[in-house]
Amino acid sequence: MQTAATDVRAARDELTELDRRVGDGDHGVNMDRGLSAVVERLDDPALPPRETVGQVLRLAATTLMSTVGGAAGPLYGTALLRASKVTDRPDLSASGVVSMMEAAVEGIVARGHASVGEKTMVDAWQPAAEAAERAEDAEDVADVLRAAAEAAAAGAEATVPLVATKGRASYLAERSAGTQDPGARSSAIILAAAVTAAEGRDA
Ligand code: ADP
Numbered sequence: 269m270q271t272a273a274t275d276v277r278a279a280r281d282e283l284t285e286l287d288r289r290v291g292d293g294d295h296g297v298n299m300d301r302g303l304s305a306v307v308e309r310l311d312d313p314a315l316p317p318r319e320t321v322g323q324v325l326r327l328a329a330t331t332l333m334s335t336v337g338g339a340a341g342p343l344y345g346t347a348l349l350r351a352s353k354v355t356d357r358p359d360l361s362a363s364g365v366v367s368m369m370e371a372a373v374e375g376i377v378a379r380g381h382a383s384v385g386e387k388t389m390v391d392a393w394q395p396a397a398e399a400a401e402r403a404e405d406a407e408d409v410a411d412v413l414r415a416a417a418e419a420a421a422a423g424a425e426a427t428v429p430l431v432a433t434k435g436r437a438s439y440l441a442e443r444s445a446g447t448q449d450p451g452a453r454s455s456a457i458i459l460a461a462a463v464t465a466a467e468g469r470d471a
């Protein structure tokens with residue numbers, strides 16, 4: 269969460285620019301605000317315990333829901349809330365990561381009813397979850413996350429030529445083609461941050 273907050277802050281202007289082209293230009297600011305609030309609350313001793321992965325994800329989910337706003341807040345919030353329910357260990361395992369990824373996608377789809385190809389964050393999360401499943405036998409958390417993050421980045425890149433049929437970008441119809449979906453891009457950044465953290469490369 270800390271690495272994600274740092275990396276999203278660094279990408280804030282890029283995300284804002286993408287959302288300026290196909291939306292209302294608030295995605296970078298929304299995500300920066302939300303993840304900064306998550307990091308603050310994770311440090312707050314007055315809040316419920318954060319001893320398991322599930323507890324951390326639950327706090328992150330409720331914080332994102334109440335601070336990100338827009339379409340992305342409830343979508344990320346639902347993803348992390350679903351993921352929080354499938355793991356209650358203090359550490360991550362390869363199979364736990366796969367379950368979390370699957371639960372996250374289910375949450376995003378349950379909330380937003382988008383499928384792959386509609387130019388949304390599903391275009392990053394769906395291939396990421398599938399790649400995680402294929403990498404599960406590696407039994408190494410960083411390997412599973414890396415497979416997921418690479419697939420998310422490729423999926424996000426692949427949204428560039430697509431015409432949006434869900435969310436605010438769909439109002440632009442054909443004019444939404446030619447720009448990467450901001451939510452798919454932020455999803456790829458967050459999953460890449462998970463790899464950085466799992467590999468211990470973060471500060
Ligand atoms: P808003 O569109 O309300 O301004 P944001 O700019 O924060 O919200 O987030 C926009 C992102 O939300 C999009 O780039 C897209 O990835 C995602 N999104 C929007 N609608 C949906 C949906 N129905 N399903 C999945 N993702 C969606």
Ligand code: MG
Pocket residue numbers: 287291292293294295338436
């Ligand atoms: Mg927006």
